[in-house]
Amino acid sequence: MTPADLSLTVQHAVRRAVDEGVLSVEVPELVRVERPRPGGCGDYASNVALSLARAAGATPRHVAEVLIERLLPHPALDRVDITGPGFLNFTxxxxxxxxxxxxxxxxxxxxxxxxxxxxxxxPCYRSDVRAAVTADAVRRLLLFQGVRLRTASEDAADDEWALLGVRIEAQHSRPHLPTTIAPLPVPDGAAELYRRFGVDAARWGLLSAAAHDHAKLTDELLHQHEGNPLFRVRYAYTRTRALLRNAGQLGFASEPLQTVDAPALTGLLRDHPAVLASAARLGAPDRVARHLEATADALLAFQHTVLPLGDEKPSAAHRSRLALAEAAGTVLAGGLALLGISAPDQI
Known part of the structure; x- marks a missing residue:
């Protein structure tokens, strides 16, 4: 169950309580689910009971208890606890x-x-290369989240932006639209960035920093070592492809047959849809980049456990670890694609 799945599950529990006449509230369009804060427990938490309590004319704890009755039959939930004044904590x-x-x-x-x-x-963006690339990534993320859109530039679009994979949709200014995407600008234009870094490294350098920070456009983007986050993310993906090839040579394939002891990696994979949703909502593709870095680091720490060692025979554990690694590679490739960056099978 992903955070998005859990959010819908809680929303459905609220709707059931309303339909049954137990709660008299408007069903929220979105239920926020996040990692438990200090004092919480379990895998995820939500403040939905607190947000509904006033409208329901009840205490947050009572609302939480009503929701728990309708949540616990769910097969993916082991338990739901109440902490503090009425936070729901999901295990x-x-x-x-x-x-x-x-x-x-x-x-x-x-x-x-x-x-x-x-x-x-x-969304409307300022007419410079960093804003254009950021707007292009936001466009990809919003489309992935089921939003129909057409991006617009304050001024005429620069044809050179296409060198960095920007889809130019608006050639003329739209003065009635407020600028919604305006990261700190960079001194170089698209042609110079393309010449120095190529498409992938230039886009990572422009997108991996938050809008209020300076873009990370240094020669390190081209270095193939662990100090380069882009290299680390792409290298982690290539490791998953190599593991699949090596497993094939040993005569086994990936299959999630049992639980693998990799909580950090599993949690990151589970959080991926929520990261994409928040990045789209906030117009912040740097959130995706940071999530990919964390996923790559967790995968690289885990990869050494995947294949059999020495005379060890492939087992259900190896198949399950390989499946988890393959899933991590899928998340890395998908995240890079949404940033407009390629994921090569080999580096």
Missing amino acids: LRHDVQQDLVRAILRDGLDYGRRPDTGEIAQ
Whole structure:
């Protein structure tokens, strides 16, 4: 169960309570689910009971108890606890990891995609190369979240932006649209960035820093060593492809048969859809870049456990570890694609 799945599950529990006449509130369009804060417990937490209490004319704890009654039958939930004044804390079933891996391998690069929401957006960006590349990444993220949109530039678009993979949709100014995407500018234009770094490194350098920070455009982007986050992310992906090839040579394939002891990596894979949703909502592709870095680091720490060692025979544990590594590679490739960056099978 991903955070997005859990959010919908809680929303459905609220709707059931309303339909049954137990709560008299408006069903929220979105239930926020996040990692537990200090004092919390379990895998995830939500303040939905606190946000509904006033409208329901009840205490947050009572609202939480009403929701727990409708949540606990869910097969993916092991327990739901109440902490503090009424926070819901969710503990997932241990074998939910297999379901997560199966979902990622089933959906492939579409893992985390939302169906068409009917929502329409038209973000406007300042007319410079960093804003244009950022707007292009935000466009990809919003489309992935089911939002229909057309981006617009304050001034005429620069044809050279296409060198960095920017899809130019608006050639003329739209003065009635406020500028919604305006990261700190960079001194160089698209042609110079393309010449120095190429498409992938230039886009990573422009997108991996928060909008209020300076872009990370240094020669380190081209160095193939662990100090370069872009190299680390792409290298981690290539490791998953190599593991699959090596496993094939040893006569086994990936299959999530049992739970693998890799909580950090599993948690990051589970959080991926929520990261994409928040990055799209906030217009912040740097959130995706940071999440990919963390996923790559967790995968690189885990990869050494995947293949059999010495005379060891492939087992269900090896198949399950390989499936988790393959799922991690899928998340890395999908995240890079949404940033407009390629994921080569070999470096």
